[in-house]
Amino acid sequence: MATPAFQFTTKAIIATFGGTLIKLTHDSAVLGCTMGANVFFPPGAFGRSTPKVPVIWYLAGLTCTGDNGAEKGFFNYWAAKHGIAIVYPDTSPRGSNHPGEHDAYDFGSAAGFYLNATKEPWSQNYQMETYITCELPAALYSYFIVLDGSRVSLMGHSMGGHGALTLFLKHPDKYKSTSAFAPIANPSLSPWGEKAFSGYLASKEEWAKHDATELIKAHRGRDLDILITCGLADEFFIAGQLLIDNFVAAAKEVGRENQVTVRYAPDYDHSYYFISSFAQEHVEHAAKHLGAL
Amino acid sequence: MATPAFQFTTKAIIATFGGTLIKLTHDSAVLGCTMGANVFFPPGAFGRSTPKVPVIWYLAGLTCTGDNGAEKGFFNYWAAKHGIAIVYPDTSPRGSNHPGEHDAYDFGSAAGFYLNATKEPWSQNYQMETYITCELPAALYSYFIVLDGSRVSLMGHSMGGHGALTLFLKHPDKYKSTSAFAPIANPSLSPWGEKAFSGYLASKEEWAKHDATELIKAHRGRDLDILITCGLADEFFIAGQLLIDNFVAAAKEVGRENQVTVRYAPDYDHSYYFISSFAQEHVEHAAKHLGAL
16 A cells, blocks of 8 residues: 555644544645644544544634534534534644734734635645535545544534535535534625625636525425524624524525524523533534444 | 612623623723623523522633633523523633733633733733632623623633632632633643743742642532533543543542543544534533522
8 A cells, every 4th residue: 555645743642532633634635734733533433443433523713623513612522422522623724924914813824714726826735625525635544544424414513604504505415414603694794705706706607506405496306404593693794794583584495494493592602611511412412423422 | 878889881782592692891990991791691590689699600611701601611501591590701801912811712802711810010010810700700790790600610621610619629618519621720730830930929838728629638628510521532632631530539539539420522622613512511510509500
């Protein structure tokens, strides 16, 4: 066998909740830089090849890295109970230093929006969709063969909730399920989304291809069973950044209203205090689809 | 009734795990500065006066504020289940700007060691023992009368584990129980402790009064039932900063070996990945003593 082209460097191996969290770096050809990622292995799985375990990808929001969900999301506790691994990738390429890349919290670094940019200079390396759906999973599943690439679910928060919804709808054969915490559900019509799409995409015609509310209208085939939770004290929900009702209306428009469950949680905000409170429900939603409940 | 001398400013009210976390600031007369603190109220308790709920104080370690335990410890999840409030105070006075106060991670700001300094200039305001055991609890219990000041337990991590052990042994009538994650258990003989004690205390004769291993030897009266958990991959345990075995030996010396339970956890480190993994056990230990199990 040839040496794998893709190599990981293990920066830390950390015991947590009876399982193992590893902190990795690797050189991404797609993104043209060194990337960090965290992977949680449930009890007994790290360093073994079998029995294979299903995988959840947690996509974080603006300003985050793979650390936020791993440290504050409380997902590892529930994943340990159900024998599920969790991948916590980063939220953008790092270190490319395009003009303006680090000037705003909602564009450029830590704000990759999980899409493939088509506008210069971002199109050179802001290819987060390919990275998250192809390059990184292929590398991880061949390097850590205990990870079962045939049983994978998505979840994410805010910008990562947008990622979880859109990548699932774009690549329904890759994922068993998706769910989202306070997602940017109709970015074409929200300030965050408009800034990102106009910055990363060469023409406005492309926007619909990256907007969950448009994608669900175009979806054909399999049932979806999408779970969304959002706090009613979420300042970004209140400010019209999330537009979850538009996503629900689009689902209804195509007769899929029974395939989208939205839970509005009184009093909860947009922070990890909110996310961790509903981690159990989202991990169990994925576990059901992964055959791990 | 007179206006209370002690006032809190509420900076945020955050829903989490069915309860409420509030972020406070207040002016401390003892410390001579404005201090922050977080308080978690279990479901139904915030804004009410009855039924009263018992209280855990979580004392954080070097470099921390009241945020670390609140965000990463997952104590709130377990406290919610048992109907217990948690107070997360800060780790030192803030903003006094003594020479050298902010130069090291292990002395001065964020490193108050939960003692009353006797050496200038620290003796002016580094009075964390009085703040944690008298000023802040008296103020909190009179301001939030749902908090039951007659049912209070301590816990803490590292420097805060030292605080949880020593404040319990110094003030056994104030607390129902204590427990510690990776505590600095014999600071007189560890580098962290030697630096802190020689910096904060006017004479070496005072050291024993602030060292858990010496305090347990001098303890008279009530049984202790102290729980300590420490990871065997904890770099500070390995480096001899914690010296938990010395505390156990001291307990044995005075016939209290059955009153100290130490659990060494293979593979775990010193981080919140470790703490959160054993939060359940420590909250349940406190709950038992608080009549809340």
